[in-house]
Amino acid sequence: MSSVIESHHDDHHHGPAKGLMRWLLTTNHKDIGTLYLWFSFAMFLIGGAMAMVIRAELFQPGMQIVEPEFYNQMLTLHGLIMVFGAVMPAFVGLANWLVPMMVGAPDMALPRLNNLSFWLLPFAFGILLSSLFMEGGAPNFGWTFYAPLSTTYAPPSVTFFIFSVHIMGASSIMGSINVIVTIMNMRAPGMDLMKMPLFVWSWLITAYLLIAVMPVLAGAVTMMLMDIHFGTSFFNAAGGGDPVLFQHIFWFFGHPEVYIMILPAFGIVSHIIETFSRKQLFGYSSMVWAMLSIAILSFVVWAHHMFTVGMPLAAELFFMWATMLIAVPTGVKVFNWVATMFKGSITYETPMLFAISFVVLFTIGGFSGLMLSIVPADFQYHDTYFVVAHFHYVLVPGSIFSIMAAVYYWIPKWTGNMYDERMGRLHFWLSFVGVNVTFFPQHWIGLAGMPRRYPDYALQFADWNMVSTAGAFLFGASQILFLFIVLKTVMGGKKATPQVWEGARGLEWSVESPAPYHTFSTPPKVN
Amino acid sequence: MFKKINNLSKSAYVALFMLSLYPSKVFSDWDALNMREGVTQVSRDVFELHMLIFYICVAIGAVVFSVMFYSLFRYTKKRNPNPSTFHESTKLEVAWTVVPFLILIAMAVPASKTLTEIYDDEEGEINIQVVGYQWKWEYKYLEDDINFFSNLSTDQDEIYNLVPKGENYLLEVDEPLIIPVDTRVRFLITANDVIHSWWVPDFAIKQDAIPGFINTAWTRAEETGIYRGNCTELCGKNHGFMPVVVKVVEKDEYSDWVLSKKEEAIKLAELTEKEWSLAELTQRGEGVYQKNCVACHQMNGEGLPPIFPALAGSDIVMFDKDRNVEILMEGVQGAAMQSFANQLSEVDMAAVITYTRQAWGNAENGDGEYVVPSDIVEYKKPKI
Numbered sequence: 001m002s003s004v005i006e007s008h009h010d011d012h013h014h015g016p017a018k019g020l021m022r023w024l025l026t027t028n029h030k031d032i033g034t035l036y037l038w039f040s041f042a043m044f045l046i047g048g049a050m051a052m053v054i055r056a057e058l059f060q061p062g063m064q065i066v067e068p069e070f071y072n073q074m075l076t077l078h079g080l081i082m083v084f085g086a087v088m089p090a091f092v093g094l095a096n097w098l099v100p101m102m103v104g105a106p107d108m109a110l111p112r113l114n115n116l117s118f119w120l121l122p123f124a125f126g127i128l129l130s131s132l133f134m135e136g137g138a139p140n141f142g143w144t145f146y147a148p149l150s151t152t153y154a155p156p157s158v159t160f161f162i163f164s165v166h167i168m169g170a171s172s173i174m175g176s177i178n179v180i181v182t183i184m185n186m187r188a189p190g191m192d193l194m195k196m197p198l199f200v201w202s203w204l205i206t207a208y209l210l211i212a213v214m215p216v217l218a219g220a221v222t223m224m225l226m227d228i229h230f231g232t233s234f235f236n237a238a239g240g241g242d243p244v245l246f247q248h249i250f251w252f253f254g255h256p257e258v259y260i261m262i263l264p265a266f267g268i269v270s271h272i273i274e275t276f277s278r279k280q281l282f283g284y285s286s287m288v289w290a291m292l293s294i295a296i297l298s299f300v301v302w303a304h305h306m307f308t309v310g311m312p313l314a315a316e317l318f319f320m321w322a323t324m325l326i327a328v329p330t331g332v333k334v335f336n337w338v339a340t341m342f343k344g345s346i347t348y349e350t351p352m353l354f355a356i357s358f359v360v361l362f363t364i365g366g367f368s369g370l371m372l373s374i375v376p377a378d379f380q381y382h383d384t385y386f387v388v389a390h391f392h393y394v395l396v397p398g399s400i401f402s403i404m405a406a407v408y409y410w411i412p413k414w415t416g417n418m419y420d421e422r423m424g425r426l427h428f429w430l431s432f433v434g435v436n437v438t439f440f441p442q443h444w445i446g447l448a449g450m451p452r453r454y455p456d457y458a459l460q461f462a463d464w465n466m467v468s469t470a471g472a473f474l475f476g477a478s479q480i481l482f483l484f485i486v487l488k489t490v491m492g493g494k495k496a497t498p499q500v501w502e503g504a505r506g507l508e509w510s511v512e513s514p515a516p517y518h519t520f521s522t523p524p525k526v527n
Numbered sequence: 528m529f530k531k532i533n534n535l536s537k538s539a540y541v542a543l544f545m546l547s548l549y550p551s552k553v554f555s556d557w558d559a560l561n562m563r564e565g566v567t568q569v570s571r572d573v574f575e576l577h578m579l580i581f582y583i584c585v586a587i588g589a590v591v592f593s594v595m596f597y598s599l600f601r602y603t604k605k606r607n608p609n610p611s612t613f614h615e616s617t618k619l620e621v622a623w624t625v626v627p628f629l630i631l632i633a634m635a636v637p638a639s640k641t642l643t644e645i646y647d648d649e650e651g652e653i654n655i656q657v658v659g660y661q662w663k664w665e666y667k668y669l670e671d672d673i674n675f676f677s678n679l680s681t682d683q684d685e686i687y688n689l690v691p692k693g694e695n696y697l698l699e700v701d702e703p704l705i706i707p708v709d710t711r712v713r714f715l716i717t718a719n720d721v722i723h724s725w726w727v728p729d730f731a732i733k734q735d736a737i738p739g740f741i742n743t744a745w746t747r748a749e750e751t752g753i754y755r756g757n758c759t760e761l762c763g764k765n766h767g768f769m770p771v772v773v774k775v776v777e778k779d780e781y782s783d784w785v786l787s788k789k790e791e792a793i794k795l796a797e798l799t800e801k802e803w804s805l806a807e808l809t810q811r812g813e814g815v816y817q818k819n820c821v822a823c824h825q826m827n828g829e830g831l832p833p834i835f836p837a838l839a840g841s842d843i844v845m846f847d848k849d850r851n852v853e854i855l856m857e858g859v860q861g862a863a864m865q866s867f868a869n870q871l872s873e874v875d876m877a878a879v880i881t882y883t884r885q886a887w888g889n890a891e892n893g894d895g896e897y898v899v900p901s902d903i904v905e906y907k908k909p910k911i
Contacts, residue, residue: 061696062688069764069831136833142761148738149721149763153661153863155834237739243722244737278604280614308724308759309735310742313646317639324631328624335623338591341598343611348603356599360592367584374634376569376641377577379733380562383724383759444560449728451759454767456686458698460559 015517024119027111028517029096034414035118036093037407041483043085043125044400048476050078055438055472058465061457071455072140073132079143083261084168085125087395090403091264092117092175095203097414099179101508101515102197104188104524109181117174124167131157142453144254147235147246151227158228162221169214176207176214183207188507190526194285197506201288202267205295209256209263212299217253220246244309251302259298262394263291265362265402266333269355271506272409273337276352277344278503283336290329290336297326307378316375323373327366334363349501350424354405357397357432365393368443383453386446392439396475397432404431407486412500416514417493423485430478437471563728566750566775570731572641580634587630645731651713651745653706659716659723659736659758660865662765662822666704669715673788676870677702678818679768686768698755701818703772706748707781713745720865724760727773735760748775763863765822799873799900805881808897812882815875820883823863828887834863838883845893851880852898852906873903 016022016031026032053074057065066074096114100107108114131138136155139145150158183204187196196204223246226232233239235246266287274281281287303311303319311319337359346352368390372378381387404427412418441464446452450461457465496513507526511519564574601607656667664677680701684690693699706712716725718736726733730746748754756771776784817826824830828839838844843851855876858866867876881897884890 061692063686064688067764068767072761072764072766140764146722146761149761153721153763237737241739243739277602277610279610280612282614283620284614286615286620308733309737310740313643316642316646320638320642321635324635327631328627331627332620332624334591338595338598339619340614341595341602343607343613344598344602345604345607345610346599346602359595363588363591367588370584370634371577371580374576374580374638376573376638376645376731377580379645379731380573380577380728382733447562448559449563449757451726451757451767453761454757456697456767459692459694459696464560 025115027107027115029100029108029111029114030414030515030517032108032114032118033093033096033098036089036096036121039118039121040086040088040090040093040403041486043081043089045479045483046129047078047081047086048479050074050081051472052476054078055469057455058457059469060466061459061462063456066455068455069137069140072142072453073138075453076139076142076145077128077132080128080139081125082395083143083257084165085121087261087399087403088172089121091203091206091261091399092172094199094264094268094403094406094410095175095179098410098508099182099200099203100186101511101519102200102506103183103186103191104507104520104526105182105186106518106521108178109186110178113174114178117171117178120167120171120174124164124171127160127167128164131160134160144250145224146250147224147227147243148237151224151235154228159225162225165221166218169218172210173214176210179203179207180211188520188523188526194288195526197267198270198281198284198287199264199267202263202265202291205291206260206263209260209295209298213253213256213260216249217257220249220253223249244306247306247309248303251305252299254305255302256295256298258391258394259294261399262362263295265358265399266291268402268406268409269337269358270340272351272355272405273340273359275409275501275503275505276349276355277341277346279340279344281336282339282342283332286332287336290332293329294326297322297329301326304373304378307375308382320373320375324370327370330366334359334366347502349408350419350421350428351405351409353425353428353432354401354408357428358401358405361393361397361401361435365390365398368393381446383451384446385442385450385452388452389439389442389446392442396439397435401431401435404482409501410508411486411489412496413508413511413513413515415490415493416496416512417489418496418500419485419489419493423481423488427478427481427485430481431475434471434475434478438468438475439471441465441468441471565729565731566748566752566754567730567746568749569641569645569746570729572644573731576637576641579637583630583634587627647745648743649711649713649745651711653710653712654715655704655706655712656715656717656741657704657725657736659718659720659725659762659769660870661720661763661863662758662769664704664723664725664758664769664771665719665870668785671785671789673785673792674869675702675788677704677772679770681768683821695755697768698757698770698772700770700772703753703774705774705776705781705784706746707778708748708751708775710778711745711747713743716742716744720863721762722760723758723762723769725756725771726759727754727756727771729754729756730773733759748773751775751777768822795872795874799904801900803874803877803899805885805897808878808881808899809885811875812878812880813886815871815879816882816886819867819870820879828883828889839887839889840892841889844883845889848880848884848894848896848898851884852902855880856903856906868907873900873907876900876903 023035057071134157136157138157139161141150141154183200223234227234227236233241235241235243237243270281301319301323304323307316372381372390408419408424445461445464450457498513499509500513507524562574562577564571654669656669658665667674677700680699681697685692685696716734716736717740718738723736724733725736732744732746734742734744752775754773758766758769823835824838830837856868858864877898877900884897
């Protein structure tokens with residue numbers, strides 16, 4: 001290994017190329033990580049703007065701002081962009097930056113594949129967004145695109161949507177292969193699997209989930225394509241097909257997908273809580289086993305999204321019990337985080353604030369998830385705002401808060417500059433208040449009977465929808481502040497030390513801040 | 528810790544506090560924030576289950592969060608400069624794996640029991656087929672051969688804020704489903720086009736209406752009254768505009784209603800026999816059009832191309848009467864246009880076709896031919 005590195009000795013000292021070509025042709029994991037993070041931030045703002053359109057329309061009963069058909073396009077694109085464009089690429093960006101540094105590798109194992117998997121994304125989302133300007137409008141069938149609404153009854157742009165999902169899937173699969181190969185082959189000597197940082201563990205598991213389910217999604221959209229253009233009837237009852245089959249296939253992908261969006265968050269939050277509690281993480285091995293059990297269970301719970309499709313009693317009971325079981329490993333993780341903080345020596349920098357609120361609010365999302373798993377009660381909750389509140393609690397103060405926490409935590413390592421702590425805390429508090437004011441009342445309007453994906457609603461839901469919209473605009477506006485803080489940190493600020501945080505442990509903190517363009521060309525020693 | 532929090536964070540605290548006061552003053556009706564208990568044994572069981580799980584979650588949350596917030600205040604760097612070094616405890620970890628598991632079993636037992644009750648598939652005293660359409664419901668009483676559609680009756684002007692909204696805004700229909708009290712009613716739920724979902728919160732029934740499948744649900748309502756629900760599966764642009772309204776009446780009243788519906792059917796047959804003038808048909812047709820066609824083809828006949836084509840200036844509507852009838856009777860394969868053969872009576876079918884062939888200048892620019900009810904009767908006769 002080391003002889004190979006030495007034969008390319010010249011490479012170590014050249015810096016990045018200049019200009020646009022640096023970013024187009026780069027095979028450097030740090031550059032590609034940066035590209036992923038900026039891309040996902042751009043998508044977060046676009047998807048967020050769509051959420052603002054949705055919330056503005058729901059500010060009052062009646063149709064005011066958009067027509068129902070455009071409203072449906074907004075809620076579809078909002079979901080697709082946030083899931084595939086914002087959350088997933090952000091985690092891939094973090095993996096790119098951090099996994100090689102955390103395992104003591106010089107770069108990702110497959111750098112050119114890495115470049116390709118990023119540069120596919122702008123095309124995928126360019127195609128998806130261009131459908132807004134097509135005749136008949138953008139996809140309007142929800143991010144879950146249930147057939148036959150997404151086949152026989154879909155606008156013509158559905159074909160472009162299918163193509164775009166294929167490209168995103170290809171990108172994700174390449175990214176996952178890269179992560180797995182890097183982790184399996186390029187760990188520094190002495191770094192056993194059970195010594196790996198939890199973020200690396202969480203990504204190893206996530207990458208396997210992605211490889212397992214992305215082809216299933218590709219299969220689903222290909223079957224749609226066949227139904228639409230080649231006269232097959234996979235999902236068309238009139239031709240002997242089965243619309244429920246679509247949902248089984250979709251959720252066989254879709255449920256592991258939701259864990260793909262939360263497992264890396266578990267890794268991030270574990271690191272941050274450990275650092276700012278100045279105390280070793282409680283129950284490292286049980287954290288790993290919990291993530292593994294969650295990942296395995298994710299393959300046998302998919303039909304809990306489909307309790308109302310009319311499955312036989314035995315199936316309903318099985319999926320209810322299996323789903324409830326997920327609460328056990330998830331609970332273990334929460335208890336471990338609390339036990340880590342117990343008798344620690346805690347300080348409250350911005351990353352820690354985001355991480356603590358992650359634990360609290362993700363747990364609330366977990367509770368509503370547990371409630372949703374109870375089938376008879378789910379008959380009342382299903383497809384109401386209670387569900388909207390549930391999955392936004394696990395995705396916004398869950399996944400997205402963890403990403404923000406990660407940015408504040410590692411940005412001194414990426415840029416060499418400290419962010420502005422006062423502004424970081426302001427951003428946290430505005431986001432925290434905004435997110436709760438937006439989504440907490442949605443539990444109530446859901447229980448009171450407001451269905452989701454409605455452009456207009458009955459009068460009894462008016463007050464809390466107004467509150468929810470006010471919260472959404474506060475949350476939206478505070479992300480502009482986030483953009484400003486990040487830009488300010490990139491441009492300058494107090495210089496960061498290599499260790500950055502007093503309690504920080506791990507290989508990435510052993511290199512300079514900012515991290516040199518090439519790190520660990522010689523593998524570090526791990527005890 | 529508090530000293531470290533700067534002024535801006537303090538104002539965030541104040542804002543949070545103010546917000547927590549705001550709702551209790553303005554929104555007095557807290558009952559409207561929870562699930563409804565409903566009017567059936569099943570719906571009450573479901574409600575109790577919901578409250579049980581809710582309280583268990585609150586209790587677990589209270590324990591976990593109080594340990595957490597105690598740690599956050601007690602073990603700050605200032606109060607506890609030297610952190611402990613413990614990082615595992617097999618006893619503790621086994622305990623917080625096993626205890627939640629036992630709590631889950633305590634939840635799963637009543638849940639499974641209630642679910643088994645709901646999944647009782649026995650036939651009802653009355654059996655009603657519920658069919659979802661874009662964007663209305665059809666109710667077929669299988670024993671009494673009664674069959675009608677239930678459309679949103681809220682005025683478009685209310686939706687577009689031109690007039691004040693009524694009390695049951697978006698939760699009212701032209702003809703509700705009517706069922707008798709204290710009677711086992713079974714619903715056979717399916718759909719004609721895309722997937723819909725039929726939800727009546729007060730019965731705790733939510734079943735997807737899926738083309739090609741028949742799902743069942745049952746209820747035994749214990750109180751008379753009007754119960755309102757919704758479609759709960761995204762089914763296209765008017766998903767939010769196809770409510771479910773069920774009227775539960777006394778048994779006598781129900782029998783009377785069944786009789787009156789049968790008389791209505793006889794009257795309608797007489798209407799089909801009648802000689803209709805062009806003016807009469809056009810006038811009737813306009814009403815039918817407003818109720819059944821405007822959602823897609825729009826009041827001005829321009830439609831929303833390419834999915835919902837324009838009728839104004841359409842070659843078929845202006846020049847091809849036979850194809851015009853065929854489309855309404857059979858629908859268009861692979862497109863959003865459904866068959867209206869079972870939705871409209873012969874009179875209404877003839878009237879609405881005549882209206883579209885007369886309106887928006889179609890008569891002046893086209894052949895001006897119109898359709899009478901006997902044409903539709905003729906069309907429906909089996910062809911040899």
